[in-house]
Amino acid sequence: MPPMSGFVPIHPEGGAPVGGCRLTVVRMTPPSTVSAVVYSRNEADQLRDCLPLLADFDEVVVCDMGSTDDTTAVAAQHGARVVPVPDAPVVEEVRQRGLDAATSDWVLFVDADEHLPAGYRAALQPVLDGPADVAGVRVRYDNVAYGRMLEHSLQGSAKYALLRRGAAHYAEPALAHVPPVLDGRGVDAPASVPAIAHLNFRSVEQTTEKVLRYAANNPGRFTRLDDPVRLIRELLRSTVYSGAWRDGRAGFAVAALHTFGHLYGSLLEAERAGTLTADVPAKDARLLAAAEGGQRTGVSVRDGVRRLLRGRR
Structure with missing residues (x-):
């Protein structure tokens, strides 16, 4: 009979096959899983646009930083698990809480004002199933300011937002924009993983x-x-x-x-x-004095020209 799916026929050692063949299980490594972990402090309106774009992740966790708006209700409406975390001036101070709360192999940190493009989860799969020594992946971002995509400034924005659980952690005290500590290699996401739109300048x-x-x-x-x-x-x-x-x-x-x-x-x-009482350095003071004198001279010349022109009328 033909071999069964997921099995391979082999011969026993030192002799003919028993019953024509021997069946043995080939263990297939399951695909890696990934949780999307979102932080929110009174950003319910942002979550309404962000969470639907995370529907195909294996798990969605919303870390609520003491919100007083509808953050928890919006998270529940979209099937996200809510984890209360302390409020903090910068989110890096409580990133570790989200990393600990997730249950998947990997964690993708998503800000409430970030919009993942269609197919992003599928594009991540080859990265998730890649070399086992990779602990963190730098993800690319496109910045949006006041409704306009920035095409010249803030180019090359990227951060370690995709972390392998158990191979990365945040040092304490955590500072703003300081990357996590990786127990393994850090790599850049390949070009096949598109940039995430970051609406970080809204007003x-x-x-x-x-x-x-x-x-x-x-x-x-x-x-x-x-x-x-x-x-x-x-x-x-x-x-x-x-x-x-x-x-x-x-x-x-x-x-x-x-x-x-x-x-x-x-x-x-x-x-x-305690240096606010200090004088401006001498070199800078001379430059500023020259600029001030030039400006005064320019104003005097301008005013003289205006008086001359008025006198001719």
Whole structure:
């Protein structure tokens, strides 16, 4: 008879087959599973758009950071398991809670304002079933600002959002935008895994609140912007030299608000260090004095030309 599905006929050692063949089970490794873990703090409106895009994951966990809106109800409506976690200024502080709560082989961290493209779960499967020594995968993102996709600024955005359970953890205390500790290799997701749309800049108020919160909770990250020359250089770098202006006013707004957050964090560190009473460095002071004198001269010339033109009329 033909071999049964999932079985292979083999001969016993040292002799003819018994009954024509011997059947033995070939154990097939089941495909790896993945949980989508979403964090929310009063983001029920974002969850309504995010959760339907996660329907084909093996498990969906919503980590509720003390929400007072309909977060838990929206999660339940979409079949997600709700896990209460402490509120925290930056989500990295409670990432480990979600990693511990998941039950699949892998965890994909998804922000409530992230939209996975169609077929994303299927595109992940070859990665999930890949080499066993891979502990984390850097996933790509496309950033959306105020309804406009950023095509020039913030390019190359990626983070370790896909982690193998048991092979990755978050150090304590966790800081904003600090990646997890991997017990194995970290790799970039292949081109076959599409970028996730991140609607992380939804309004000027929301962006400002976020950049100031992260700046206040990430000490030691910022280079000094505690004098006018450093601030002007950083503003030029972030808004002009970076090409952010190519994304129109939306790109400029994102760059300017990030510089604002950078300034805020830098000033907080200067305050903690007790350096806010210090003078501007002599070199910068000379440059600023020259710029101030040039501006005054320019204004005087302009006013003189205007008076001359008015006198001719």
